[in-house]
Structure formats: C-alpha cells, structure tokens
Amino acid sequence: MQSILKLDLAGQPRGWLTIQEAVTAYARGDVMYGIGNALAPIFGGIQRLTGVQSSITLQPIIATVGRIHNGFTPPLCNRTLFRRDNHACLYCGKPLRRSALTRDHVIPLSRGGRDRWENVVAACKRCNWQKDNKTPEEASMPLLAVPFRPNPCEWHFLAKERVLADQMAYLSKRFSARRAWAH
Ligand SMILES: [Zn+2]
Numbered sequence: 001m002q003s004i005l006k007l008d009l010a011g012q013p014r015g016w017l018t019i020q021e022a023v024t025a026y027a028r029g030d031v032m033y034g035i036g037n038a039l040a041p042i043f044g045g046i047q048r049l050t051g052v053q054s055s056i057t058l059q060p061i062i063a064t065v066g067r068i069h070n071g072f073t074p075p076l077c078n079r080t081l082f083r084r085d086n087h088a089c090l091y092c093g094k095p096l097r098r099s100a101l102t103r104d105h106v107i108p109l110s111r112g113g114r115d116r117w118e119n120v121v122a123a124c125k126r127c128n129w130q131k132d133n134k135t136p137e138e139a140s141m142p143l144l145a146v147p148f149r150p151n152p153c154e155w156h157f158l159a160k161e162r163v164l165a166d167q168m169a170y171l172s173k174r175f176s177a178r179r180a181w182a183h
Contacts, residue, residue: 002164003016005170006022007035007062009063015156036170061167072155074117083181084122085147088122089124090123090145100124100125101122104127116149117148148176153175154171156171
C-alpha cells in the first residue's frame with residue numbers, strides 16, 4: 001500500500017499518510033503544495049448535476065498547513081533500530097533476520113547507560129550474551145560503527161518499509177551522512 005509523505009511548511013517530514021488521509025487533507029484545503037510525479041488518479045463519486053466523476057491526483061509528498069515544530073525526538077523501537085544498523089550485529093558484523101537480533105546497550109543500563117539511540121545497537125544473541133554487563137572496551141568487543149540518532153528524514157525513511165522513488169530522493173538528500181541503506 002502506498003503512503004504519502006507529509007511535510008510541514010518548513011519542509012520537515014511529519015509522518016506518513018494513507019491515501020485516504022491524503023485525500024481528506026486535499027479536500028479540507030490543507031495541502032499547500034506537492035512534490036514528485038503524480039500517482040494514478042483516485043476517483044470519487046459522480047456529481048448528480050453534471051454527471052462528471054470527481055477525481056483527485058495525489059503527489060507522493062505533500063506539505064500541509066499547521067504548526068511548525070522545531071524539535072523532533074525520533075521514537076526508538078527495535079524495528080527502526082535494526083534497520084538503522086542494516087540488520088547486522090554491530091559487534092561481529094553478522095547479517096541476521098529481525099527475530100534473531102537484540103537491542104544491546106553499549107553502556108549497560110546497570111552501569112548508568114541510557115535507552116537512547118546513541119547508546120543502543122543491534123546485536124546477535126551470542127554477542128549480547130558474551131558482552132554481558134561490560135562496556136565494549138572491557139569486553140574487548142569494539143563496535144563496527146558508531147550508533148547515531150537518526151535525523152527526522154532518516155527516521156521517517158527507517159520507519160517505512162517501502163518508499164517511492166520521489167520520497168527516497170527527498171529524504172536521502174537530507175540525511176546527515178552517507179548511509180548504507182540509502183541507495
Ligand atoms: Zn554478533
């Protein structure tokens with residue numbers, strides 16, 4: 001199912017809309033502009049007086065009226081975390097399925113580490129067990145990459161399984177660095 005990327009007027013991504021939600025936003029007059037190649041038109045009812053069927057053409061990215069928020073805290077969940085780390089263990093590098101990965105705290109929670117993007121990585125069960133209650137230095141298990149907090153464009157990309165080419169182009173231009181998952 002296609003989704004529409006919603007932006008605020010500052011161009012920051014603010015979520016993914018279903019086609020129906022996007023149609024509603026258009027009908028309300030909330031859409032200020034669209035970006036990208038038009039999708040297939042969506043047909044509505046036939047007007048009784050004219051006999052003309054209404055239709056609406058959506059673009060894959062729409063900017064809507066509303067408040068511009070400055071801060072954005074990307075929610076942390078395993079699905080997006082594992083996508084950030086390319087579905088590989090950040091200690092041994094082994095690529096794994098989502099169900100075989102765990103969330104490892106680089107500085108363990110018991111040692112004052114926090115449950116935040118900069119302190120969590122995808123890890124296989126074996127490495128997680130082996131690292132146990134230690135820091136990477138103590139366990140002699142250096143990280144293969146530095147864990148980072150995704151910016152709003154990165155997070156919206158990671159939060160969606162499939163994105164359209166125009167959406168990918170818009171988001172990836174605003175990534176903070178070259179990312180392995182940005183083709
Ligand atoms: Zn591992």
